[in-house]
Amino acid sequence: MGLIQGACRLLVVFAVVFREGLLSPLEGKEAWNYVEVRDGAHMFWWLYYADNQSAGYKDLPLVMWLQGGPGGSGSGFGNFEEIGPLNRDLEPRKSSWVQAASVLFVDNPVGTGFSYTERSDGYATNVAMVSSDMLVLLGHFFAEKPEFQNVPFYIFSESYGGKMAAAISLDLTKAIAQGTVKCNFAGVALGDSWISPLDSVMTWGPYLYTTSLLDDNGLSEVTSAAEEVKKAVEQQQFEKATELWSMAETAVEQNTNGVNFYNILTQEPDDKRVSTSGENFMTLQIRRHIRPLHRQSLSELMNGPIKKKLGIIPQNVTWGGQAEEVFSNMAGDFMKPVVDVVDQLLSAGVNVTVYNGQLDLIVDTMGQELWVKRLKWEGLPRFNALRWSALDDPGAQGVTGAFCKNYKNFAFYWILRAGHMIPSDQGPMALQMMRMITQQV
Structure with a gap:
């Protein structure tokens, strides 16, 4: 497709979307804002309220999605490429997670997506700093949206996002006990995660x-x-x-x-x-x-009509403009494992799920199983002794879509025919898994 043809096609799509109201703020359907988590460090969040004909959003869970990288944007990639209500062409996604949960996308660490820092020393350099920033954001979010304080809250993650999610979950558990964050934390799901x-x-x-x-x-x-x-x-x-x-x-x-x-x-x-x-x-x-x-078509979408829709993004902030600095500043922390953090979560009674794509290489399932087998969690011998259960693929009748097993507060899902981005590769199966983890089936 030529550049002129491509531009015309995008304009037609955007015109249709604007006409139908999908790119205008929908009262009670979406919300977004910034939180200044440190001096000059601003983190962006975008919430989609659950859209389900048979249940209100307060009767469904709240899922926070954390992208990988570090430097990958949940508000962009996770939203429009994986689990949000619209795909990159702004067409409704049949396997959107919004039909089964309210979904909160957070661009983290600082500098990712629409998040930004005004200072060169404002980037996070390790997961402890990432977690500290997220706790500030979550404190503000649940104070601003008190209707979600009693809704079961889950953290789902992908790739490096899983490493961050583990650390955030442990700190969140402590913050809830101390009363500094008010929410109903129900569990964490580590997808194709850079844990070890x-x-x-x-x-x-x-x-x-x-x-x-x-x-x-x-x-x-x-x-x-x-x-x-x-x-x-x-x-x-x-x-x-x-x-x-x-x-x-x-x-x-x-x-x-x-x-x-x-x-x-x-x-x-x-x-x-x-x-x-x-x-x-x-x-x-x-x-x-x-x-x-941050492929070109997604960047054009996020820096064009989406930025205009949101209306709060500073003019000098480009979606993804600081992503490379985010990755570079985390280089010293990148290869450090957080298996001990997962052990602490399990020992604290937090519901932990590991899920992995069969065709992923960067975080292959063989490697995931190795660190899982080294956990010190007291329930591991019983977990290892279990046989897994086959799950039908809701997107392909009569075909096995995954295997899973769980014991007490730990579960593992092996997702077939999926790579690193499971919701993108196997959308219906990913949605079914999310429903199972959040105890909707």
Whole structure:
């Protein structure tokens, strides 16, 4: 499609949407605002009230969605590419989570999406800082929206968002006990989550080898690169580990002819593959993992009609404009595991769910199962002894869509035919899973 044709098509779509009122504020259907979480650090949130014909929003859960990266925008990617009421073409999404829950998108860490910092030192540098900022936002949100204080509140996450979600959940549990945040926290769901980075990296080779995407020589090279990452992590050299992680990804790309880290059954066209020549590792990783979440068509949507609709975004703030700084400032924290945080959540009685896509490479299921088996949680032996249950895919009659098992306050979902972005790859199955986790079925 030519640029002029594409622009005309977008104008037609936007005209229709404006005419139907979908891009105007809908009273009782949406809300959004900023919270200044630190001096000069502003975080943006966007709420969709549950839209269900048989139940009011107060009778349905509230789900907060956290995107990955760090630097990926929930208000953009999670909203228009995965679970929001409209897709990127502003057409209604049949598998939108808004039909079963109120959905809160938060652009975090500071600098992500429409969130922004006025100061160069305003970016978060670790998950503790990310969590502290989020607790400020949640305190303001539940004070501003007291009607949600008694509604079951769940945190759902994807990728690096899972690492942040674990830390946020633990701090939120403490804040509720102390009375500094008033909400009915009901659980956290960690989707394809960067909980134990090293377990992911160390299983890339075996996973690709068993799926016929590496030969013996390739397996040897990828394994060797992964071992270097392991050495750096064991020596607590986490910035070096992040750099070596980038080199391990390069070894994977070179030996698989450019496999897609987010879904092993797809491959980037030659003209869109990331070049590894002449770039430092940080620039390379930003191109691999941040820019795909800010593809041009989505950026045009967010910085055009969506920014106009919201009406509160400062003129000098560009959606996604600070995403690269967000990622760079978190480099020293990137490869640190948070398995101990998950253990603390389970011990505190918090409902924890792990879910993973069968076709994901960047956070493969093999790696997830490794760290889960190392949990110190007292219920783990009983959990491990259980057989999983098959779940029918609501989008494909007679087809198994997932397997799951749960014991007490821990559950695991294996989502079939899905990569890293499960709601995008298997929308109906993801919606069904969300309903099960939030105890609606």
